[in-house]
Amino acid sequence: MADQLADREVASEQAFVDRVYQQLERAGAAAQQLATEGHSRGRLGHEGGLVERDAMVFQAAKRIAQLDAAHEGLVFGRLDLAASVDEQPRYVGRIGLRDDNRDSLLIDWRAPAAAVFYQATAAEPQDVIRRRVLRSSGPRVVGVEDELLDAEALAAAEAEGRELPIVGEGALMAQLSRARDRSMHSIVATIQAEQDKAIRAPGKGVVSISGGPGTGKTVVALHRAAYLLYNDRRRYESGGVLIVGPSGVFMRYIERVLPSLGETAVALRSLGEVVDGFRATRHDEPAVADVKGSERMAELLRRAARQQAPGSPTEYRVFWRDDRIVLDRGALGRVRRNLMSQGRRNKQLPRVSAALLDAMWRQVRGERGREQGREKFDDEMLSRDDFLEFALAWWPPLDAPTVLSWLREPDFLSRVADGVLSTEEQRLLLKSWVSNGPAGSPGGAPDLSIEDIPLVDELRYLLGDVPQKADDERDDPMALIEGAVDIQELMTASDREYAPSGRAWAPPTHSIEDDAYAHVLIDEAQDLTPMQWRMVGRRGRTASWTIVGDLAQSSWPAPEEAAAARASVLEGKPNHEFHLSTNYRNSAEIYEFAAAYAERVGLPADLPDAVRRTGVAPTEIAGVADLEAATRDAVVAMAREVAGTVGIVVPAARRSDVNAWLASWPELAEDARGARAAIDSSVPPSGDDRVVVLTGLDTKGLEFDGIVVVSPEEIEAESATGRATLYVVLTRATQLLTTLS
Numbered sequence: 001m002a003d004q005l006a007d008r009e010v011a012s013e014q015a016f017v018d019r020v021y022q023q024l025e026r027a028g029a030a031a032q033q034l035a036t037e038g039h040s041r042g043r044l045g046h047e048g049g050l051v052e053r054d055a056m057v058f059q060a061a062k063r064i065a066q067l068d069a070a071h072e073g074l075v076f077g078r079l080d081l082a083a084s085v086d087e088q089p090r091y092v093g094r095i096g097l098r099d100d101n102r103d104s105l106l107i108d109w110r111a112p113a114a115a116v117f118y119q120a121t122a123a124e125p126q127d128v129i130r131r132r133v134l135r136s137s138g139p140r141v142v143g144v145e146d147e148l149l150d151a152e153a154l155a156a157a158e159a160e161g162r163e164l165p166i167v168g169e170g171a172l173m174a175q176l177s178r179a180r181d182r183s184m185h186s187i188v189a190t191i192q193a194e195q196d197k198a199i200r201a202p203g204k205g206v207v208s209i210s211g212g213p214g215t216g217k218t219v220v221a222l223h224r225a226a227y228l229l230y231n232d233r234r235r236y237e238s239g240g241v242l243i244v245g246p247s248g249v250f251m252r253y254i255e256r257v258l259p260s261l262g263e264t265a266v267a268l269r270s271l272g273e274v275v276d277g278f279r280a281t282r283h284d285e286p287a288v289a290d291v292k293g294s295e296r297m298a299e300l301l302r303r304a305a306r307q308q309a310p311g312s313p314t315e316y317r318v319f320w321r322d323d324r325i326v327l328d329r330g331a332l333g334r335v336r337r338n339l340m341s342q343g344r345r346n347k348q349l350p351r352v353s354a355a356l357l358d359a360m361w362r363q364v365r366g367e368r369g370r371e372q373g374r375e376k377f378d379d380e381m382l383s384r385d386d387f388l389e390f391a392l393a394w395w396p397p398l399d400a401p402t403v404l405s406w407l408r409e410p411d412f413l414s415r416v417a418d419g420v421l422s423t424e425e426q427r428l429l430l431k432s433w434v435s436n437g438p439a440g441s442p443g444g445a446p447d448l449s450i451e452d453i454p455l456v457d458e459l460r461y462l463l464g465d466v467p468q469k470a471d472d473e474r475d476d477p478m479a480l481i482e483g484a485v486d487i488q489e490l491m492t493a494s495d496r497e498y499a500p501s502g503r504a505w506a507p508p509t510h511s512i513e514d515d516a517y518a519h520v521l522i523d524e525a526q527d528l529t530p531m532q533w534r535m536v537g538r539r540g541r542t543a544s545w546t547i548v549g550d551l552a553q554s555s556w557p558a559p560e561e562a563a564a565a566r567a568s569v570l571e572g573k574p575n576h577e578f579h580l581s582t583n584y585r586n587s588a589e590i591y592e593f594a595a596a597y598a599e600r601v602g603l604p605a606d607l608p609d610a611v612r613r614t615g616v617a618p619t620e621i622a623g624v625a626d627l628e629a630a631t632r633d634a635v636v637a638m639a640r641e642v643a644g645t646v647g648i649v650v651p652a653a654r655r656s657d658v659n660a661w662l663a664s665w666p667e668l669a670e671d672a673r674g675a676r677a678a679i680d681s682s683v684p685p686s687g688d689d690r691v692v693v694l695t696g697l698d699t700k701g702l703e704f705d706g707i708v709v710v711s712p713e714e715i716e717a718e719s720a721t722g723r724a725t726l727y728v729v730l731t732r733a734t735q736l737l738t739t740l741s
């Protein structure tokens with residue numbers, strides 16, 4: 001009986017969904033035609049035609065991208081309202097669509113009219129009688145899940161002859177129990193009321209979203225980005241939206257969510273990729289990372305950027321008429337300080353020769369020289385190769401990696417670090433830079449760590465952009481100091497990131513002028529170091545912000561210092577706080593285990609309620625004699641048990657060993673479910689790899705059906721914040737958790 005009823009409801013929804021898809025096809029054909037028309041106008045050749053073509057192709061391509069993305073579960077919601085409001089059902093989808101009469105067929109989930117779909121509750125039904133979620137596979141409706149919000153209104157509606165049966169077991173539980181794959185999915189159909197409030201918060205100032213593990217902070221923040229783009233497309237698309245997350249693996253995990261919501265005009269960057277033109281994927285060891293992340297590095301770099309370039313000339317001599325002119329250390333030091341006081345170092349390049357000539361002219365005392373005058377003096381000096389070469393060598397254009405490489409010299413470092421860093425801290429820095437051959441190392445490719453990137457950025461701003469030369473001056477370095485031309489490509493942030501072809505990335509300009517975005521969204525914000533806050537802060541001085549995080553998951557050892565850096569970045573911006581309180585990821589059994597750990601080790605944990613029980617408690621195996629055999633048994637069993645992903649979390653020092661084990665286990669290669677193992681998590685795994693090896697830090701923000709933790713006590717001991725890292729690890733599994741020690 002119940003099945004028949006459900007089948008009938010599915011069939012009736014299918015009829016509506018078919019209508020929507022037909023309309024979508026018509027909209028798609030119209031957009032295609034617009035694109036074709038646009039191209040043929042471009043062939044006319046005149047300039048107006050080209051501009052028009054660009055605009056048309058851009059619009060059409062955008063529409064097409066939106067429509068393609070919409071194909072997955074295009075229609076997902078239906079509201080039946082009290083007769084006094086509207087007898088017709090309202091449908092909610094990923095995009096808005098009108099029928100041929102321009103009447104609304106489908107409401108965009110972000111439109112004000114759709115808000116009630118998320119906000120109505122049984123306590124406050126807001127005229128909603130029944131909320132229905134449609135589950136689909138492509139264009140096929142496979143099920144419906146209803147919620148009755150107002151029983152009295154239902155009785156009244158039925159008395160008037162409307163049929164509103166209630167079927168299904170609740171959309172949320174169905175959604176939460178699904179197997180996890182390698183990407184995060186959108187939650188448009190099941191956004192909960194407290195999440196909806198954060199998503200729809202006004203786009204001014206700072207929206208801070210906090211909550212414990214698995215409360216949907218990341219997924220909510222991504223839906224908020226889509227909401228902002230929908231609501232103020234002009235502002236956010238032209239100004240750009242920057243989304244920053246902890247790692248490349250994490251960015252790949254979340255990258256599908258926004259396109260599936262029809263949005264591609266967004267820059268997704270891991271912390272190692274925030275600065276245009278640089279890409280770091282390697283972490284420094286924790287003790288080094290702690291030094292590089294400290295705000296004290298800003299003072300050290302400020303000093304470094306003011307130093308004379310190591311190896312540059314310290315003296316210039318020339319005879320002119322009756323005078324012997326000498327620019328010695330003292331004189332040069334004065335010129336340097338004077339230039340430095342006028343602004344960024346590279347910006348002074350056009351003034352260098354004039355400043356040197358001023359100092360030199362003051363030494364011209366002889367009558368013959370004075371009579372001939374300053375102009376004659378300047379002309380003669382500027383035609384001397386040795387003078388121009390000196391000027392360029394003394395004040396060369398400097399890029400950030402070059403200045404960073406100066407710090408590899410122990411003497412240089414101790415000079416600029418005096419009173420800022422301890423001897424031990426200086427030693428750690430030297431060790432990291434010398435052993436990894438940083439940028440500028442002779443012959444060695446730059447190997448910057450994720451923690452080096454904020455230092456590079458700090459220096460970019462201290463030095464200013466290296467002037468670009470015009471084409472005909474490429475081979476003439478002198479052009480730089482003789483009134484350099486500052487030619488930059490004119491591109492906005494969104495031009496950079498968004499190409500109509502659907503490719504989300506175009507070459508960056510590398511200029512500090514182009515760093516700014518209209519909205520900055522920081523995920524896992526609890527992990528940002530003070531130097532990272534400064535780096536992202538420069539990208540959002542006039543932006544609105546969304547910041548999500550959970551302090552108990554922090555791996556930064558000095559929370560007060562990070563909080564101060566954050567406060568100074570956001571100073572003067574109004575702050576709106578949102579808190580999420582339900583854990584949607586972990587089974588209740590797994591989260592209880594993790595929460596007990598957090599309490600035991602004294603983490604300041606914000607403990608959400610986990611809503612889904614599986615009846616399976618985590619497995620703790622202690623006193624393991626053969627770690628490889630035990631790991632293999634646990635992983636193989638788990639891969640059989642769950643349909644989705646399995647993560648093996650290991651101490652950083654054991655990662656390559658465990659990778660080698662994994663590669664040698666035939667059981668996994670031949671796994672009946674076709675599981676294949678990704679050999680190394682630092683290499684992007686292909687789509688069907690469902691078993692991966694990760695360090696504790698790698699797991700930030702991710703989730704898996706099953707997690708096997710190898711040697712939790714070693715993960716705990718890896719750094720000063722190892723307990724927080726282990727807490728993160730224990731909160732990654734949706735179904736099964738096993739620990740081996």
Ligand SMILES: Nc1ncnc2c1ncn2[C@@H]1O[C@H](COP(=O)(O)OP(=O)(O)OP(=O)(O)O)[C@@H](O)[C@H]1O
Nearest residue numbers: 187190191192213214215216217218219584585701
């Ligand atoms: N309303 C919802 N409907 C369905 N699934 C949801 C909902 N909210 C969250 N989820 C799911 O819960 C899981 C956790 O979400 P997410 O990763 O955003 O949480 P988080 O708070 O960022 O976690 P953490 O801080 O632990 O990294 C994801 O699988 C997400 O899709």
